[in-house]
Amino acid sequence: MMSELLDRLVRDFGVTDITERPPAITTLKVSKENGERLIRELRDREGFTHLNFIACTDWIEDGIFRLIYMLHNYDSKQNLGVHIDIKRDHAEMTSIHTLWAQAWTYQRELREMYGIHFPGSPRLEEDFCLEGWDAMPPMRRDFDTAKYSAERFGHREGRVSLVPRDHMKVQLYPNRGGDES
Amino acid sequence: MNLKDLLSPFYVWQRAFEKPYTSIRPIQERPGAAAYRGFHINISEECIGCGTCHKICQNDAIDMVRVETYEGRSGDSGLRPRFDYGRCCWCALCVDMCPAGSLRMSNEYTWITSDPTEFHFTAGVEHTTWQDNPLGYHRAEGYHLYPPKRIEMEMLPPEVSVQSFDEVVAGYSEPQALLEADRCIECGICVATCPAHMDVPDYIRSIRDRDYEKGLQLMYRTNPFPATCGRICTRRCESVCPVGIQGEAIAIRWLKRFIVDQIQPQDYARILADQTGNSGHRVAIIGAGPGGLSAAYYLRKQGHAVTVFEAQASAGGMLRYGVPSYRLPDADLDKDINYIVSLGVDIRYNTRIGKDIRFEQLLQDFDALFLSTGLSVPSSMRIHGEEHPRVLSGLQVLADVASGRDPGVGQKVAVIGGGNVAMDAARVSRRLGAEVTILYRRRIADMPADTEEIHESQEEGCHIVTQAIPVEIIAASSPQQVSIKWGEAEMVQDPKGGRPRPVLQEDRMHVETYDCIISAIGQGSDLEFLSKEIQDQLAIEWGKFAPGEYQHTSLQKVFVGGDVANRTADAISAIEDGHHAARGIDRFLNPDARTHTDQEVN
Amino acid sequence: MNSVDEILDYAIDQEQQAADFYADLAGRAEKAGMKEILLDFAAEEQSHKQRLLAVKAGDHKLTPEQQVLDLKISDYLVEVGASANISYQDALIVAMKRERAAFQLYSDMAAKVPEGHLKEVLQGLAKEEAKHKLFFESEYDDRVLRDN
């Protein structure tokens, strides 16, 4: 049944990268343009009535954000993860807030944490977790948490740690071992 | 609305007289559960300061600090963990990870002070009320954060190995090596103990990264004999590997071997890309063993011209003539040597200093000298009848076999001694078809030979008789045979301490006849090539040189190293001596180029 | 020799002779490092002598009843000559053999005299020599037989 469905999705929506993953999910990839249409189709015609979540993975090295829409069919107990890659430097995706009531919350969070825009999504610009945030969207991989923390918070005085191996070299064989050159 | 529902709330009164669960502090103390994760306890005498607790701590709550009581020494960095309870989350990963098993947690969880900076302490060093608390969290038996067992090495079965001189140890396959390399916790405690201070954690990491070329480069930083050491190193590193405390030490030697085995000899030059310039200085090296060639390698990299004088027909010294090929195949030894030679090292074979060239001549012709002549003279038992022609020396037997000559041991052989030479002479004799008995004056535990060598020789059918002291060699009825008289020994504890001493029991003597007796009780130096005047200038103690910090001697331009100049008398120490002597020689030849601030030569 | 003092004088003289022997050998030693070792031996004999002088002066008591471990190493070794070219192993053999001979001498003498103070002194001297023998045999066990 699943394979029939997948065949149809390949044909009608041009999905690619169909992958079975343990313990029991199938992921597939669809273009940004076909994304909303595919998800709506899955919900309305294929019984994937449950939206588990929407999440994003930052593949900064490839210049993309990968959105994942996890869908579930309660009857067939199938789990389907829909991947949609969008460009990092123009991060925008069709809103699905008309499909599920909680979708706009996810979209609002993705806007805050990654800076992804979902045109038409309600209350998109409202702060979610980060009231008064002034730095770059923090879930982007180029956001440096250690630096941010160092700039804003103090460190305990008197903390110093030695590296055992280096310490032993200094103490026991300062002039030996591999030469640094 | 029914009456029952209306009355139901009044049911609560039923519980008014129950014992309350709450307790009143501080009158009623409530101890944590027996396995509670409370405040840290460190048995600092058992701690080795490896810093693994620091490394695993996701909160950065542990510092490794110097404490007064402990100094760095082999197997212990001397550092101890200091806990910042402003950051600790009591996850106890530090406890789980502690390879020494010195770290655990008490079930105490109250520490009250008005000064928050006090929550910062060095467990086991600073006094705490919970240090001796027997309760609290410890790692459960059967739960590990790293595999405690080593990946077993495949070896030829003894009934096969004894049939030929083929290499006994198979070497790790890639999957095996990856698993074994994975076990390393990268603390680097081993680096100080390795005589050559090899970058052990780094080259093991290169295996995990499958970057074997990087691994080879890392090894050549400190050791130009990795193929050799990957097979026969005495691996002092493994004896201090923290993973060995509660499990089995990382097979550092086999991992080293694995890296070398992945690289073809013809790729060495490209991978190592060693630069050899021309400094205009000429250095002579006496002895083409591991010490001499190690010096040659590093001297060439410094740009000095190197001439090595070797009395034998081939290079390698004891590695070639003392270590049988089933432990170190010639091809692997040659892999190391050929690369060193390829850097432009001139080796004069069959050239004995003192006979073919005078030592004084070298002093005159070269800018610096490195002596690494090794220990080549077999020790004598000094018992009656020792000069019998059927009494052979272990070294000679091994050298004969290495050179393709038949040492003529016969069918029934007794080997005297408990070192590696004895084991090898015995195993070689087995391979030549003999029945072998090893006589050793102490216990197996006292044998200086490698435990593995002892074990393998037993597996190959060598019969070890311990606490057997030879007292006399007697001519047998046939000149092709010889008898030995030996007495049983009792081990007696010396009141002054040290290892127990064997005491001969004169009422329990045995006489046995063999085709030959192989004496392998040790070897000494041959310094006859040095004149008395020169010997007097080169501080010599117990037949060995006593060099200075940079392997230098009181004779300007003469540096010494290897078995003839150290107590450990193993390949890796000789390699380090050679490396360090090269450093010393370079400093001596280029006194102005010194960039180091450390101790000066001479 | 039948008084205790005579016996002690003899023993003291023997220790001095031994010290002289090693000092002389040290002066001639050819092998590197042997000179220092032989001088150490001479010093060791001097210390034996000092100990006996103290016994004679009454400041120190012999201990004839003391049990001394006999490693029996020197008993089965060949005799070696005390040449200028002597090695460390052979020097130790010479020393062990000398102490063993002295031990034997005092033991034999003790066996021939009747019970009494003199016998005790001879037995005490034998024990002293046994200790010296143990010293050199331990050294032999530790150094020459180290890898064995």
Place this chain on the structure above:
Amino acid sequence: MTLVTGHSAALDFAQPDPVDLSSGKYVKLWQGPQHPGITGNMSLELVLDGDTIIECKTHVGYLHRGFEKLMEQRTFIQNFTVVCRIAVPEPAFNEYLYAAAIEAISGVQSPPRAQWLRTLNLEMMRLASFLMWIGGQGGAFGQYTVANWSLTYRDYVLDLFEEMTGARIYHMYMVPGGVRAGLPAGFEKRILKLMDDTDKLLDQIERVMYNNVVFKARAKGLGVITREMVDPYGVVGPNARASGFRRDLRKDEPYLVYDQLDFNVISGSAGDAYERAYLRLQETRQSVNLIRQVIAGAPSDGPFQADMPNLLHWKVPAGETYVKAECTRGEYGYYMVTDGTEIVRRVHVRGPSYTHAIALMERLAVGTNIADIAGLMVSLHTYPPEIER
């Protein structure tokens, strides 16, 4: 299955038009961010017309500690100590799912004994969490006596957690590959005794709280979730079951040893606060029963951890997974992406409160009397920390 297609047309997800606050007809009120009930720090921004709520906005962020980001900076084993903190009342589900996600990607199989011990741990967690919730629901309707009873019993469960894991709240017990230790001596006896006592307690609570005329009067008809709302609003767990769905991951997609345990999915129909509360009471009893079954079935020896690589620098192979478990509030899930390095690429924690406390709450609050808002909120059983991660 009755409800599949075309349902969105029947529901209006559109945000209401903002009311004119300057008209003087309305009052804007902030509830929170102190604990409103026992649910954790969260605010409701309420607009009242008289004492009736006409608009509700949920505000979160008071507990945001950036766990998902933090996990992208730590090794896999280090994160094991982080995840439990994502939901204070139910840390164990985070531990289990984090381990399960890694195991799914890496192919590591935890040994059977570990699976039984994990199941025990999770059911104890469910029991402790429900006992805490009973206190919250009772408290929200003024029944603090019941809150004291149930929280005491929660503490008894925490005592057992302390024995079993070494900690009361942040157990850090389910390590990738298995669990950290077996059961301490005499544990079975003590937990069975507590289960007997808990049964009695639950009977008492049923009589005092559920039969209480006031509780009935206030909870019945409050916050009705219709059957039609369930999927469009992502309603799961007891909130969905009380509206007529027999959905329970322990049955539908069994994990650990749930397929070896004897239990039925409990469901209701009314979909109001009382129905949900009563369903949770039954599920608390069910949990007691499951604990008894697990104690009877768990092997007492054998390994409790799989053969693991060196966790200090474990490179979990590149992969992606979504694992889920039925927590007290329904589907709890961990979405994990790995890239073959020693550091996880992405972890997304899917907590049921994400939808229950925002989209659903904002809708159900409208038309509710201000006095019942805390009771409504608790009846949805939301834990803000899992929203914020």
